[in-house]
Amino acid sequence: MQSMAPTSPSLPVAGPVPRRRLQRVRAAAVSDEPKLNKYSARITEPKSQGASQAVLYGVGLTDADLRKPQVGVSSVWYEGNTCNMHLLRLAEAVRDGVREAGMVGFRFNTVGVSDAISMGTRGMCYSLQSRDLIADSIETVMGAQHYDANISIPGCDKNMPGTIMAMGRLNRPSIMIYGGTIKPGHFQGNSYDIVSAFQCYGEYVSGSITDEQRKNVLRNSCPGAGACGGMYTANTMASAIETLGMSLPYSSSTPAEDPLKLEECRLAGKYLLELLKMDLKPKDIITEKSLRNAMVIVMALGGSTNAVLHLIAIARSVGLHLTLDDFQKVSDQVPFLADLKPSGKYVMEDLHKIGGTPAVIHYLLEQGLLDGDCMTVTAKTLAENAKIFPPLSEGQQIIRPLDNPIKPTGHIQILYGNLAPEGSVAKITGKEGLYFSGPALVFEGEESMITAISENPANFKGKVVVIRGEGPKGGPGMPEMLTPTSAIMGAGLGKNSEDAQFWFLLLSEIVEFSKRREICTFLNTIQRIRFSLPTPFIFALSGAS
Structure with missing residues (x-):
């Protein structure tokens, strides 16, 4: 398999932005010399803000620094998770780049949860x-400190949407840098x-492997820094956010330990400085059209529910x-193309080797499935980025052609x-x-189900769990x-037609409060469940029905 991953991130050039583009982004006239520090100036300029300025002198700023835009560099760093353990180092590189671009960069942190560690326990609640909490933390620091712009560096599952939600609420020039995937x-x-x-x-x-074989799997599943390697x-979310336009090209597919990530x-x-000059903010980038683009790539890559x-x-x-x-409409129009785990064979590092997320975007644009006119944090459109x-x-062999999809x-x-x-x-998945x-098979809570499959996995054969x-309320x-x-898949209960297949179903916040008790009572009586596609329904039969 020939690799076309770039040896250097030949990203779109960050430089002066043509006046025509400014007019596309903003209907109102924009000054040739926009005030880049319009938020931080509230504490750095008034003589009445002496205490604010004293603190900034105290952390090492000079008179010249007080006139520069201030950038909050927020990372979801903590040591106890492979997804996040390297983010402090990435944040340092971001801060240095911000300073090289002529701005002031201040790092700060927010909390995170390791889903891999907490999964299967009450910690997952x-x-x-x-x-x-991540969104609130970033919004709080950015707002209270009067930072003019934000670069956030998330790593684990809930980190990515948390950072983007904060950016959307604040609506100040912002870029997300994904911490990267694990090898x-x-x-x-x-x-x-x-x-x-x-x-x-x-x-x-189920007796398929010994305890020593099980331990060898555990010792070798996470060989270093980075988020879980499949399309989990x-x-x-990193791929969706790159396609949404809120991260730089290759951010979602460059592995965590690849030098290109640094x-x-x-x-x-440099890119953030151009966003400040253009006054190009998250609400200019996150639009109905760009959200549809994000949904499209989720469908094409077989992404998480x-x-x-x-x-x-x-x-x-x-x-x-x-x-x-809205998701169903996109799903009806976009085929499932990517042979990526968990349903497929490959991981994100493999996708990086054949061109990464930008190459997938390039292909989907060629097929007319994405809107190329949407703006991105490169200060160029999605289509303009793809041309590069x-x-x-x-x-x-990872991304199937449109005429031979994994699922149409x-x-x-x-x-x-x-x-x-x-x-x-x-x-x-098809x-x-x-x-x-x-x-x-109805269980009261996750633990009772795990106990049951441990004692008698054969009892799960052909059943709906x-x-x-x-x-959201019961957890x-x-x-x-x-x-x-x-556990079901590992026990071999989802592989064969005689097992009636295994359907992974996520039931979200699906009923209004007035009906919740009625549904929960109904669950106690159900004996059989039916799923049907393409006429989409999930129907439960109770009692003698």
Whole structure:
């Protein structure tokens, strides 16, 4: 497989912006010399703000520095997670690049949650909330400190939407730099990633592997820094945000430990300076059209269902309204093309080697699936960026052509029915068929399901698993059920037609409060559940029905 990954990030040149582009972004006239420090000037210029200025002198600023724009460099750094442990080093490179561009850069931090560590425990109840806590933290520091612009460096799943939500609310020139993906692990000729670590428990309880083999998988699944390697939530959101226009080209596909990631960090300040000069802000970039672009790449790459709730939240942060039905419309129009884990063979590092996310964007633009007129943080449009970068590597096997997709429509399907009267989100990758009906196995909480599969995995064969009490209110916090689903897959219960296939279904906030108790009571009585596509429904039968 020929590699066309660039040896250096030949990003669009950050330089003077033509007047015509300024007019496209802003209808109002823009001064030839815009005030770049219009927020920080509130504390650096008035004589009445002596205490503010004294503190800034105290941290090392000079008189000249006080006249420069100030940039908040926010990282979701902490040592206890491979996704985030390297972000402080990246933030330092970003700050240095900001200073080289003639601005003042100040690093600050926010908290994060490791989904891999907390998965399968009550700790997962904190995960989704951490997204909003990250957004609140960044907005708080940026607003209180009067920073003129922001560069955020997230790493793990909920980090990415959290940073973008803060940018949308603040609406000051901003760029997101993804911390990058992890490399796959290797042992005795086998390749591993984080889902290998999840699934090996199911393999162990089913007797497929020994305990020592299980431990070898765990020791070799995470070989260094970076987010989980497949098209899981982190890489999904990074790809969506790059296509949305809020990160630089290659940000989502460059691995965490690749030297190009540090170079991206050093270059970001130059691009941010141009955004300040143009007064090009997140609400100019995050539009209905660019949000559709983000949905398109999620469908094409087979991305996580978490993209649904995160993109809806991002849209809300800029005053736009995105619905479940919007995702279904895009899914009906965009095929599933990427042979990436968890449903496929390859990981994000492999995609990087054949051209990365820009090459995928290039291909989708050629096929008319993306709107190339949307603005990006390069101060150029998506189409203008794509012209600079090479297409997908010739002969590559990761991204299927449009006439030979993995699935002719998107893998994300919105299902309605008596079990989900206001909609649910299903991930249908094309291997499950169009119809499934099976007896229901209802569990009170995640732990009881894990206990049951540990004791008798064969009892799950051909069944539909329902786990109650794990939603936004019941969890609380809508903890993800990757441990149960991985145990099912690891036990070999999702591979064969005689197992009635395995449907991974995410039921979101699907009923209004007045109906919630009614639905929960109904779940106690169901005996069988039916799924159907392409007429999308999820229907439960109770009692003698």
